[in-house]
Amino acid sequence: MPGNGGEAALTEPSSLYIHIPFCVSKCPYCSFVSWPGMDSLHQRYVAALLREAEWLRQNTSTQPLSTLFLGGGTPTILAGKELAAIVTACKGLFGFTHQAEISIEANPKTIDLEKLTLLRRSDINRLSIGVQSLQDKELQLLGRPHSADDAITAVRLARAAGFDNISLDLMYGTPGQDHKSWQQSLEQALSLAPDHLSLYELTVEQGTPYYQQLDQGLLDLPDEEELAAMDQITATLCRQAGLVQYEISNYARSGYECRHNINYWQNGPYLALGAGAVSCLEGRRQQKTSDPRLFCEQIESGQSVVQEEECLEPAASFRETVIMGLRMNQGVSKERLQRRYEMELNDCYGKTLIRRLVDQGLLEMTATHLRLTARGRIFANQVMAELV
Ligand code: SF4
Structure with a gap:
């Protein structure tokens, strides 16, 4: 089949990623497409997303969605009713399979019981909370807008709102951290009985304030020995808590592995909507316009929002599938x-x-x-x- 990167019989996509590129503030380590201080654009952006979703539905052949992931940025910076409208529109346009996994990323500072209840009623059944650390000093150094107490409260509110699939994101190898403080954060996180944990080592990306600080010798990062001790602690505590590692950075109770991300690691096809979002279909990867204002203008005037496109040769796609697949324990x-x-x-x-x-x-x-x-x-x- 021409244009499919030479791959045999890829199935139609049944995964959709939606990017919400807004945040309360910009964390100094962040290289994601995320913008603080754009509150006045939210409503217009949601309208643009809905138009892009309709266009996508009309121009792509898909299956009912088995996974939908609202990521960011900080999706929960939007109003509960805006998020519910996006999910409802996707359900109407693409359909959801029975037991579809509908995930949303949340920042503890942007959720309350009312919003969480609305989200849970809108078919969202998986909540991924960006905790990062449960030490206030570390959270400050990470530039996070929330405290450890805010994160703990967020988990309790999510349970009260009916979420029975909760993932927590934590970071290790961060400034000022040592293996003891990592152990405390992880123990506290596990005491909240999460169904899933994503534990990422900090990587200092070019173009971020952290990169500059590292360059100037101003970033106090844990050394190799500390990192190895943190890995040991992670393995021990997760095992004791019954969370099984299924990917290099991800641990889950049995049956709570993130199906959306497993599709990425299998290098499967996925659709994407929103500023900066990346889709991968038939060996062709497209990235949408990153700037949310330009994204809205392009959608409103009927222009393409594809900013970059890459078509992988079969051998390159094969190697990518091997490398991504090796991230998973299986x-x-x-x-x-x-x-x-x-x-x-x-x-x-x-x-x-x-x-x-x-x-x-x-x-x-x-x-x-x-x-x-x-x-x-x-x-x-x-x-x-x-x-x-
Ligand atoms: S909350 Fe997440 S997406 Fe937003 S600036 Fe911080 S790291 Fe980046």
Whole structure:
């Protein structure tokens, strides 16, 4: 099939990502498409999103959505009724499968019981709360607009509103943090009985205030030894709490793994709406206009909002699928690779590379999957670099 990156029989997308690019303030480590101080644009942006959704429905062949993810930015900066209107519109246009996973990211500072109740009634059944730390000093250094108490209250309110699938995001390797404070944050987070945890190591991205501070020697980051101790603590505490690691940074109770993100890691097709959002269909990746004002203008005047487009060659797409799949503990399915690309691992990497990584104890080949070993997960970046 022309234009599909040479991939065999990709299914129609059943995942949709919607980007809400607004935040209360800009965190100094953040490189996402997110803008503070645009409150006056919210209503216009929601109207533009709804128009883009209609256009997408008319011009794309899709299945009913099995996952919808409202991410940001800070989606919950919008009014509850605006968010409910977006979800209702998507349901009407695309349909939802039975037991579709409908997620929203939330900042503790932007939710109360009334908003959470409205969200829960609107088909949203998974809440991902950006906690980041449960130490006020660390939260201040991270530039977060909320306190540890705000985050704890948010989880309690979410339960009271009827959310029974709650994920918490926490960061480690952050300024001023050591393994003891990480242990305290994680223990406190686990005491809230989350169904899912996303635990990300801070990466200092170019163009952020943190990058400048690091350059000037002003950022006090934990060293390798501290980071290794944090990894140990994470493994022990999550295991004790019954949360199983299913991806390099993600842990869940059985059955609460994030299906939307699993589709990303399987390099599956997904639709996207909103400023800065990225979609991937038939081997073609498109990024939408990042500036929300320009995005609204383009939608209102009927112009395209595609800012960048990339078409991957089959071999590049194959390698990407391997690398993304290795992020998951189960690894990448050999049968799926063969079915999708009509190619095997050795066709892409030659006979020796995978064998060497297996011999070094970094990769493991099971009857059905290629996956990282426990040691391979520690050196995941180096392994991925060899497989790019
Ligand atoms: S809340 Fe999230 S998206 Fe917004 S500025 Fe902070 S890190 Fe970026």
